[in-house]
Amino acid sequence: xxxxxEKKLQTRKxxxxxxxxxxxxxxxxxxVSLREVAKNAGVVPTAFYRHFRDMxxxxxxxxxxxxxxxxxxxxxxxxxxxxxxxxxxxxxELFVAYVSEHKNMFMFMAQCRxxxxxxxxxxxxxxxxxxxxxxxxxxxxxxxxxxxxxxDLETFAMLVITAVADTTVEILDLPEKSLQQExxxxxxxxxxxxxxxxxxxxxx
Amino acid sequence: xxxxxEKKLQTRKxxxxxxxxxxxxxxxxxxVSLREVAKNAGVVPTAFYRHFRDMxxxxxxxxxxxxxxxxxxxxxxxxxxxxxxxxxxxxxELFVAYVSEHKNMFMFMAQCRxxxxxxxxxxxxxxxxxxxxxxxxxxxxxxxxxxxxxxDLETFAMLVITAVADTTVEILDLPEKSLQQExxxxxxxxxxxxxxxxxxxxxx
DNA sequence: AATTGCAGTCAACACTTGTACACATAATGT
DNA sequence: ACATTATGTGTACAAGTGTTGACTGCAATT
Numbered sequence: 006x007x008x009x010x011e012k013k014l015q016t017r018k019x020x021x022x023x024x025x026x027x028x029x030x031x032x033x034x035x036x037v038s039l040r041e042v043a044k045n046a047g048v049v050p051t052a053f054y055r056h057f058r059d060m061x062x063x064x065x066x067x068x069x070x071x072x073x074x075x076x077x078x079x080x081x082x083x084x085x086x087x088x089x090x091x092x093x094x095x096x097x098e099l100f101v102a103y104v105s106e107h108k109n110m111f112m113f114m115a116q117c118r119x120x121x122x123x124x125x126x127x128x129x130x131x132x133x134x135x136x137x138x139x140x141x142x143x144x145x146x147x148x149x150x151x152x153x154x155x156x157d158l159e160t161f162a163m164l165v166i167t168a169v170a171d172t173t174v175e176i177l178d179l180p181e182k183s184l185q186q187e188x189x190x191x192x193x194x195x196x197x198x199x200x201x202x203x204x205x206x207x208x209x
Numbered sequence: 210x211x212x213x214x215e216k217k218l219q220t221r222k223x224x225x226x227x228x229x230x231x232x233x234x235x236x237x238x239x240x241v242s243l244r245e246v247a248k249n250a251g252v253v254p255t256a257f258y259r260h261f262r263d264m265x266x267x268x269x270x271x272x273x274x275x276x277x278x279x280x281x282x283x284x285x286x287x288x289x290x291x292x293x294x295x296x297x298x299x300x301x302e303l304f305v306a307y308v309s310e311h312k313n314m315f316m317f318m319a320q321c322r323x324x325x326x327x328x329x330x331x332x333x334x335x336x337x338x339x340x341x342x343x344x345x346x347x348x349x350x351x352x353x354x355x356x357x358x359x360x361d362l363e364t365f366a367m368l369v370i371t372a373v374a375d376t377t378v379e380i381l382d383l384p385e386k387s388l389q390q391e392x393x394x395x396x397x398x399x400x401x402x403x404x405x406x407x408x409x410x411x412x413x
Numbered sequence: 414a415a416t417t418g419c420a421g422t423c424a425a426c427a428c429t430t431g432t433a434c435a436c437a438t439a440a441t442g443t
Numbered sequence: 444a445c446a447t448t449a450t451g452t453g454t455a456c457a458a459g460t461g462t463t464g465a466c467t468g469c470a471a472t473t
Contacts, residue, residue, distance in 0.1 A: 007470090008470080008471090009360075009419080009420075009470050009471070012420075012470090013420065016420080016421085017447065030367065031327070033237070033239040033324050033325075034239075035237040035239065035240050035324070036237075036239050036240055038461085039460080039461075039462095040460065040461080045389075049421065049422055049423075050460095050461085050462090051421075051422075051463090051464095052420070052421045052422075054314065054462085055420055056420095059461085115324075116323055118322045118323065118378075119320055119323050119378045120237050120238075120239070120324030121236070121237075121318045121322060123382065127382075130379065135273075154249070154467085160396050160399050160400060161400070161403055164372060164400045164402075164404075167371065167372060167375045168368060168371060168372070170375075171371045171375060174323045175334070178330065178331075187243070192364050192416095195361065195364050196364060196367075199365060199368065199404060199407040199411060200403060200404065200407060201407075202406060202407040202410055202411060203403040203405075203406040203407025203408075203410075204403065206406055206407075207403060207406060208408065211440085212440080212441095213439085213440050213441070213449075215452075217450070220450085242429075242431085243430080243431065243432095244428060244430065245429095245430095252451075252452095253451065253452055253453075254430095254431080255433085255434095255451080255452075256450070256451050258432085258450075259449080259450055259451070260450095264433090265434090277427080289440090322445090363422080
């Protein structure tokens with residue numbers, strides 16, 4: 006942490022982590038104050054401005070980070086040659102594990118997708134849209150569901166994503182590894198199976 | 210408005226409407242202050258306490274109102290003897306029209322479902338759950354999808370609801386009757402058709 | 414080795430926030 | 444007709460908010 010640039014990036018990260026921490030603590034991101042964030046990051050309020058114009062800009066940076074995480078998640082889910090059934094369960098469990106490891110970030114995502122500023126909402130939407138289109142090309146490449154054109158496929162991918170994203174908050178609200186959580190996961194798996202069942206018979 | 214009780218209910222409603230108005234204006238419900246609400250309702254801040262302990266309690270009352278609206282919506286969608294295809298489109302369009310008529314309320318719902326207090330989130334969840342189970346018994350009564358047991362059917366009903374609820378914010382963000390909005394609606398219809406296609410072939 | 418530039422500090426400001434308390438006033442119960 | 448009671452008013456306060464401007468110290472440039 007000798008060089009200045011490193012040090013700057015370090016406190017920048019501290020600020021972002023601080024915001025996430027507060028969201029994880031139960032606060033709503035749009036309610037989190039600049040001062041709280043600064044204090045929690047061990048920095049004076051005015052130092053905040055050296056890194057972000059305001060909380061929204063910090064939020065947008067968090068969305069970027071979220072995007073990176075999603076792509077990383079996708080990479081680790083890829084290239085698993087499995088039957089559809091197992092693939093769904095596997096993906097969901099992988100997702101759930103990933104969410105548990107990054108609770109704060111996903112709480113942030115869930116909150117801002119519907120509750121943030123317009124700019125924030127749009128940023129997250131486009132990130133999820135990007136995720137959907139990656140999912141689409143992935144399915145294309147495995148030449149699964151060849152009877153669906155790309156546009157429809159993307160629509161369905163979006164359905165999958167919203168179904169999963171929606172459950173996320175609910176999962177986070179339940180005690181980890183609890184029976185209720187398991188049930189919820191089971192339910193989500195079932196929903197995805199339904200979607201794929203429909204997809205195999207869809208003709209564009 | 211002679212009697213005292215009426216007058217009280219009146220300003221109570223004014224407070225609730227005021228909160229909804231502010232949400233519709235773009236504010237996040239969890240960011241709306243007691244004072245703002247009071248001022249906008251044409252009442253002094255301390256008068257607020259005569260009706261609600263705090264903003265959360267007001268929020269919970271709004272959820273109750275939401276519940277009533279959903280039930281009303283459901284009633285008007287019921288008893289339409291139509292083929293599945295037409296029924297889906299019909300229901301979605303009815304829902305969209307209903308949302309447009311009550312933008313603020315649905316904005317509130319979407320926000321609090323993921324962004325509110327834990328109590329608020331749970332309240333909305335149970336309201337949507339109730340909606341799902343009504344939808345389930347409706348489908349049962351028409352003896353559609355007889356090969357699905359009630360538990361699975363409710364799971365799928367929940368998928369339908371989250372799919373629609375999710376699109377709601379996005380719809381509200383777009384200019385009314387715009388091309389993009391129409392596209393989004395078309396996309397939602399397609400998603401529901403996929404779900405029903407899957408459901409007709411599902412065996413519990 | 415001297416100079417510059419920038420991350421972070423400190424103090425201060427004008428506001429908004431939730432809430433407490435004493436008070437007014439008009440509908441209500443007697 | 445009178446006393447009561449509950450809705451709404453007014454004032455006040457402590458705490459927290461975003462943002463300002465002048466400052467300090469040290470890494471980077473020269």
